[in-house]
Amino acid sequence: MFRATLDHLVCLCQGQLSLVSESAEKGSGPVVPAMATMPRASTHAEEDILYGTLQCVSCKERFPILEGVAIVVPDVRGYVLHHAKGISKSVPEERIPKAYRREYRAYLEELRTLEEEHIEEDLESERVNALYLMNHYMPASEMMTVAAASPLLKEWIERYWDQGPMELVAGWIPEKASVLELGCGVGGLYQRLCRRLNHRLPGISPVYLGMDSSFHSVLIARHLNFGGPFAGRLAHPADLLFGNSSRGFPEGISWKMRAGDGANTADFVVAEIDASPAKKESFDVSVSLNAIDMLEDPETLVYAQSHSVKPGGDVIQSGPYIWHERISKKLRGRLPKGIADSASAVEWLYSKNGLEITNRELHVPWLFFKHLRQIELYSVHAFIARKGA
Ligand SMILES: C[S@@+](CC[C@H](N)C(=O)[O-])C[C@H]1O[C@@H](n2cnc3c(N)ncnc32)[C@H](O)[C@@H]1O
Ligand SMILES: [Zn+2]
Incomplete structure (x- = not known):
């Protein structure tokens, strides 16, 4: 976490957060300096805090920083245990707060006995992150080589790949804007924003903060955009006969990704949307x-x-609105008469909270490459709405 990020974060009680040094963390692993300078590929080298603790000056709640990722969530212990799969890929066990290290170890043991699942909802799994990595960072030209064996997939990639929701909304964001992204995943929107902003407006320092509940995704986002630590391999599926991640990303892709970073003040942190630590x-x-x-x-x-x-x-x-039945049922129960589809329902939620829709696209193509014989096409609704002055 970069020190400047503290300017945009608060505790979940709205209190101010301050950084306490790692050595103050009783029972933590071997004491190393809490601050370490990472080779951030920007014009202003800024210290990246790899391990440390954020503490609320009001309620005294503590939030750890692990491998550069600040975890600002309501139940830190529960988070670390439930996201052990993603955390354990990069964080040494002795870095887990001592109060729940033993439980964490037990969770990991349990995970080791399970087979690598093939479920698409596990945002801490390598496969799901690999699919998002392709979606966020691979240009259509690279995708053409990935999908070379299938003329069908190539046709769709050519038609839709570079025109997804990220391209659309990057164009909606004003060049001097400070931006908060909720559910940022592996951080591809920031790539599009920082390139645009840097190229067009040298000297302007916009702020970008990305938040996501997946530790693994945030770690990758920080690695690709700022050169933060990441011990894993960046790979993606080709032919599933050879495994879920059979093909490495092209040589030098990290360098290419970081090349966009310049005068921006930006960071990615772990947070939950329904308990956002973004400053009001x-x-x-x-x-x-x-x-x-x-x-x-x-x-x-x-x-x-x-x-x-x-x-x-x-x-x-934006959304493809793939509701779970439990959630859509609750939502239906709150809608006024006459709202007949998900797009209208979501627009209604925003309008009733004082946000006025100023622009919308009803069907934005969003392609997801699953392997060289499977690609998914979503038709996404996207809009921009203004908060009253
Ligand atoms: C379908 S993915 C979309 C990622 C990215 N925004 C995109 O469009 O490619 C949804 C993202 O939201 C994150 N997410 C889901 N529930 C969340 C929550 N309660 N708080 C924060 N992030 C959440 C997931 O970890 C995942 O990265
Ligand atoms: Zn607090």
């Missing part, structure tokens, strides 16, 4: 792409976005 009214724009249908209560996204933008600021939302 401190961003010009809040974006959330394709995350609303993963929330227990979709309206919490509307609150989080509205809370974080300044009066007169914009919120951007």
